[in-house]
Amino acid sequence: MDNPLGSLKDITHSLHGLMLSDDRAEVFIQDLAYLAARAFSSTVRVECGVTYQPAHGGALTVASSSAAVVLMDEAQYATDDGPCLHALRTGESADVQDTATDARWPRFFGTVQHLGFRSVLGTRLWIGEHGAAALSLYADCPGFFDHQVQDTVNDFARNAGSALEVMLHGEDRRQQALDLQAAMASRTIIDLAVGIIMGQNRCSQVEAFGILKDASNHRNMKLRVVAERLIGTVTDEPPITHFTDGAGSPASATPPGS
Amino acid sequence: MSLNEPSTAIDDEQRRRIGEAMTQADLALPQVWLHYFSITGTVDEYEIDAYLNRMIALPPTECDKLAHAVNELIDDIPPRPRAPFRDEISP
Numbered sequence: 001m002d003n004p005l006g007s008l009k010d011i012t013h014s015l016h017g018l019m020l021s022d023d024r025a026e027v028f029i030q031d032l033a034y035l036a037a038r039a040f041s042s043t044v045r046v047e048c049g050v051t052y053q054p055a056h057g058g059a060l061t062v063a064s065s066s067a068a069v070v071l072m073d074e075a076q077y078a079t080d081d082g083p084c085l086h087a088l089r090t091g092e093s094a095d096v097q098d099t100a101t102d103a104r105w106p107r108f109f110g111t112v113q114h115l116g117f118r119s120v121l122g123t124r125l126w127i128g129e130h131g132a133a134a135l136s137l138y139a140d141c142p143g144f145f146d147h148q149v150q151d152t153v154n155d156f157a158r159n160a161g162s163a164l165e166v167m168l169h170g171e172d173r174r175q176q177a178l179d180l181q182a183a184m185a186s187r188t189i190i191d192l193a194v195g196i197i198m199g200q201n202r203c204s205q206v207e208a209f210g211i212l213k214d215a216s217n218h219r220n221m222k223l224r225v226v227a228e229r230l231i232g233t234v235t236d237e238p239p240i241t242h243f244t245d246g247a248g249s250p251a252s253a254t255p256p257g258s
Numbered sequence: 259m260s261l262n263e264p265s266t267a268i269d270d271e272q273r274r275r276i277g278e279a280m281t282q283a284d285l286a287l288p289q290v291w292l293h294y295f296s297i298t299g300t301v302d303e304y305e306i307d308a309y310l311n312r313m314i315a316l317p318p319t320e321c322d323k324l325a326h327a328v329n330e331l332i333d334d335i336p337p338r339p340r341a342p343f344r345d346e347i348s349p
Binding site: 222 | 292293295296297298319322323326329330333
């Protein structure tokens with residue numbers, strides 16, 4: 001069989017295109033499922049599912065190239081086992097040459113065959129410290145995943161794993177920046193409230209902070225919320241944190257959720 | 259408060275119980291530091307780490323800010339579901 005995906009250069013090029021088109025990892029994972037399904041399909045119909053399990057717990061992200069994949073993935077989770085989960089947990093690829101004769105996951109194979117698929121390949125994507133991810137490929141004929149196709153899938157998985165790792169890395173960094181920005185805005189609010197208390201009570205910064213902290217504890221309200229209310233008794237204008245983001249434009253001051 | 263100043267029994271007790279509260283609530287240091295920083299904490303994450311590991315002392319106000327930050331994060335943890343009384347169950 002011809003290499004269904006063309007050269008490694010094409011894979012890399014397509015992945016780079018996906019990485020540039022949207023900076024959200026969630027979107028990338030979805031696009032990856034479509035890309036893999038398209039890349040491996042020929043006269044044989046191939047569909048793809050991508051599963052991402054973040055490190056430190058967190059919810060599973062699942063993307064599918066078609067509704068049939070959603071049903072097949074669900075069948076794996078229902079029995080808590082299957083080629084994709086096997087690859088995700090052990091790191092080993094799980095190839096199923098024919099769902100009609102393979103005995104490993106009979107309940108799952110029932111669903112797969114019912115939906116018109118006969119061979120399955122689960123492959124781990126290595127994404128470093130970000131957790132674990134796996135690719136599941138379903139083909140509508142038996143024996144599709146021969147050695148040559150598996151080699152291509154492994155190349156694809158290596159590239160896709162690195163690409164996903166970069167996407168997740170970027171997402172982490174953006175989240176860190178947002179968290180710090182929100183923390184700076186919160187500091188402004190609390191510092192302003194401390195200043196107001198200092199003026200009203202003619203006391204030191206440490207004493208003023210102590211008064212604010214006690215108010216927060218007694219009312220069982222967050223320090224920032226107490227500070228916001230105190231500022232609200234003085235002015236209707238929301239506090240502004242003066243700093244600029246990377247692009248040089250003034251960043252928003254109000255922390256999210258306030 | 260300097261590095262060499264001997265810590266008091268109160269320092270040790272507060273430090274130990276802050277660490278214990280973090281462990282019990284499964285709060286990671288980066289998360290705790292970020293929240294401590296957001297309520298005007300002034301020392302960095304490495305210093306908090308060193309403090310919790312009994313390598314340096316912190317000024318009392320910073321210790322209290324850290325305790326406050328940990329408590330606010332503990333308050334954010336969803337409470338365990340409570341058992342209902344009969345009249346709280348709708349038919």
